[in-house]
Amino acid sequence: MIVDLFLYFTVYSFIGWLMETAFASITHSKFINRGFLIGPFTPIYGFGAILIILSxxxxxxxxxxHYTSLFISILISTLLVTVLEFITGFALEKVFNAKWWDYSDNAMNIKGYVCLKYxxxxGILALFLLKVVHPFLDEIIYSIPALVKRYITAFLAVYFLIDTYKSVISTLNLxxxxxxxxxxxxxxxxxxxxxxxxxxxxxxxxxxxNEGIKNRDIRSILNGTINQIKIKIKNRLQT
Known part of the structure; x- marks a missing residue:
């Protein structure tokens, strides 16, 4: 059971990363790795999916x-994932003294961390997960031999520990x-x-x-770096 849950967590973390990265990349017309971890995983989606499945x-x-339990499941899943998003947003703001995302402009938001729209x-994603995605994924994982699943889980567990450690250290340094x-x-x-x-x-x-602070404005530093790279590329092409 624990092995299966961990595999679910990994797959849904990857799917979440794909969704977030695709949306951000399309919106900004360039590839953006939309994740806290270095690798292609967004754990909040993995944890959210596990909460939905277990509840x-x-x-x-x-x-x-069936229909009553499905309706109640969607309501509770929506509440649980919203609470998870709120806690995550609150914790990240405490670390950096800045919001990593902000829904303040959306109607019926709470502190900008969550809002009715999302x-x-x-809730819609929870319904799609329970009725379409998870039954399909469950069959695939069920078909994998138990020993193979243990090896895969062990490898992924080590990977997540290393990635999480490196990502947290990077965040603290930043x-x-x-x-x-x-x-x-x-x-x-x-x-x-x-x-x-x-x-x-x-x-x-x-x-x-650090906006507006001389030599400390992050946006200006990164924009300046990008312009320098463009100039170097242009000079190389001209030579």
């Missing part, structure tokens, strides 16, 4: 009636630079900002950190 199974066992979207910019040289600060530019491209609201 749905529990409700169906308690209520029995909560309803979570936070230290952003919060304590006055204690480091301009050159060192710029090197750190450029090194972690993927995070800023993935979560554009973080570009507003």
């Amino acid at each position: 749905s199974n529990w409700i169906e066992n308690v209520l029995g009636n 909560s309803l979207l979570w 936070r230290k630079a952003v919060m304590n910019y006055s204690n480091m040289s301009t050159r060192k600060y710029r090197e750190i900002i450029v090194k972690y530019k993927r995070i800023f491209h993935a979560f554009p609201r973080l570009l507003n950190l």
Whole structure:
């Protein structure tokens, strides 16, 4: 059971990353790795899917009636995933003193972390997950030999531990630079900002950190770096 749940978590984390990355890339007309982790996984989708699956199974066992249990499952799934999104957004803001996403302009939002529009979207995704995606995925995972699943799970567990560790360290280093910019040289600060530019491209609201501060404005630093790269490429093509 635990092995299967971990495989579900991995697959749905990958699907979530695909959805987020595709949307961001299409919106900005360039590839954007829309994830906190270095690899192609967005864990909030994996955790959300597990919450939906477990709560749905529990409700169906308690209520029995298919349509009633499905309706209640969608409502509870929507609530659980919304709470998960709120907690994640709140925690990330506490770390960086800035929102990684902000729904303040959307109707019926709570502190900008969640809003009715995206909560309803979570509900639609939960329905699609329970009725279409998960039954198909469940059959595939069920068909994999138990020993093979254990090996795959062990490999993925090690991978996630390494990726999470490296991603957290990177985030803490970036936070230290952003919060304590006055204690480091301009050159060192710029090197750190450029090194972690993927995070800023993935979560554009973080570009507003240190806005307007001379030699510390993140948006200006990254835009300047991009312009320098363009100039170098242009010069090479002309020679």
